[in-house]
Amino acid sequence: MIQRLALIGLGLIGGSLSLALKQRGLVGEVVGYSRQLQTRLRARELGIIDRPVDSVAEAVAGADVVFVATPVQAMAGVFRDMAEALAPNALITDGGSVKGAVVAAAKAALSTAQFAQFVPGHPIAGTERSGPDAAFAELFENHRIILTPMPENAADQVRRAEDLWRSVGAQVECMDVAHHDHILAATSHLPHVAAFSLVSALSRLEERYEVFRYAAGGFRDFSRIASSDPAMWRDICLTNRDELLPMLDHYLAELQQMRGLIDHRDGAGIEQMFSGAKAVRDALYRPVEPKTSAAEPASE
Numbered sequence: 001m002i003q004r005l006a007l008i009g010l011g012l013i014g015g016s017l018s019l020a021l022k023q024r025g026l027v028g029e030v031v032g033y034s035r036q037l038q039t040r041l042r043a044r045e046l047g048i049i050d051r052p053v054d055s056v057a058e059a060v061a062g063a064d065v066v067f068v069a070t071p072v073q074a075m076a077g078v079f080r081d082m083a084e085a086l087a088p089n090a091l092i093t094d095g096g097s098v099k100g101a102v103v104a105a106a107k108a109a110l111s112t113a114q115f116a117q118f119v120p121g122h123p124i125a126g127t128e129r130s131g132p133d134a135a136f137a138e139l140f141e142n143h144r145i146i147l148t149p150m151p152e153n154a155a156d157q158v159r160r161a162e163d164l165w166r167s168v169g170a171q172v173e174c175m176d177v178a179h180h181d182h183i184l185a186a187t188s189h190l191p192h193v194a195a196f197s198l199v200s201a202l203s204r205l206e207e208r209y210e211v212f213r214y215a216a217g218g219f220r221d222f223s224r225i226a227s228s229d230p231a232m233w234r235d236i237c238l239t240n241r242d243e244l245l246p247m248l249d250h251y252l253a254e255l256q257q258m259r260g261l262i263d264h265r266d267g268a269g270i271e272q273m274f275s276g277a278k279a280v281r282d283a284l285y286r287p288v289e290p291k292t293s294a295a296e297p298a299s300e
């Protein structure tokens with residue numbers, strides 16, 4: 001049971017964690033700070049926080065758990081602002097999509113003892129929506145949450161962070177910080193860059209109105225994440241630049257190869273590349289088989 005949760009950043013991720021804890025009766029009071037007063041008031045209206053406050057320091061004072069859920073580049077300032085007011089045994093954790101930059105920011109801003117209280121985390125759950133109105137209590141259920149514990153962390157702080165996420169239905173996995181940023185560059189950051197770039201490219205075509213008018217479900221599926229928050233994704237691209245650039249080059253090489261196959265009318269080559277990708281995609285997301293009883297074999 002958390003006595004007082006300090007929530008810094010009251011959008012989709014922070015708001016959803018608070019709603020999930022509240023729904024289960026696992027938190028006493030939620031004190032919230034977000035940059036804009038309007039967001040703080042809206043978060044209270046939605047039941048995400050009990051008490052809006054005017055600063056990070058006010059929010060963390062007396063809190064036993066501090067959760068930072070701002071865009072990644074805002075976190076350095078948040079850590080600096082909390083340093084004076086943190087309780088000595090508070091668990092500090094975050095939900096940032098990039099971990100190396102966040103760990104470096106925490107190390108620079110916090111004392112050695114405070115840095116040991118910080119267990120970095122990243123929920124692999126989200127949507128393209130943002131702000132407090134996008135938050136919902138079920139967001140983390142049956143989703144992975146990656147923790148990237150550091151050698152400085154005491155085992156019981158890591159256990160508290162694991163328990164926090166398990167208590168809202170998430171599956172916790174631990175990973176090294178650098179490995180996290182490498183893998184997430186591929187599975188999350190590159191696809192978002194690809195989606196934003198595709199929509200941007202099409203929007204520059206002279207015939208864009210017709211192009212979007214006749215877009216089918218495939219375009220809708222592929223482009224959904226281009227509705228994500230631009231500032232959040234700017235921060236992710238800049239803070240994970242070193243991992244993202246090689247992934248982007250790898251993808252560009254694949255696109256170039258595909259361009260060459262089409263240019264050379266290499267049907268076999270095109271089909272081979274598509275078949276390989278289809279096999280991987282099918283294996284990853286197997287459709288659910290319809291249930292049939294032994295007495296009633298499925299009709300052909």
Ligand SMILES: NC(=O)C1=CN([C@@H]2O[C@H](COP(=O)(O)OP(=O)(O)OC[C@H]3O[C@@H](n4cnc5c(N)ncnc54)[C@H](O)[C@@H]3O)[C@@H](O)[C@H]2O)C=CC1
Nearest residue numbers: 009010011012013035069070072074096097126127130131
């Ligand atoms: N959106 C998603 O699907 C996911 C996002 N994340 C990460 O979680 C974090 C939060 O993302 P969302 O909740 O989606 O964003 P959001 O835009 O919904 O919420 C962010 C909140 O932070 C506030 N904020 C911005 N700068 C601030 C500052 N300097 N001080 C205090 N508050 C500030 C904003 O006003 C807003 O209330 C980000 O680091 C993001 O990378 C992680 C997993 C999924």
Ligand SMILES: O=C(O)C(=O)Cc1ccc(O)cc1
Nearest residue numbers: 097123124125126127128188
């Ligand atoms: O909307 C989607 O499908 C996402 O991929 C959400 C998301 C965004 C950022 C993350 O760090 C993790 C998950």
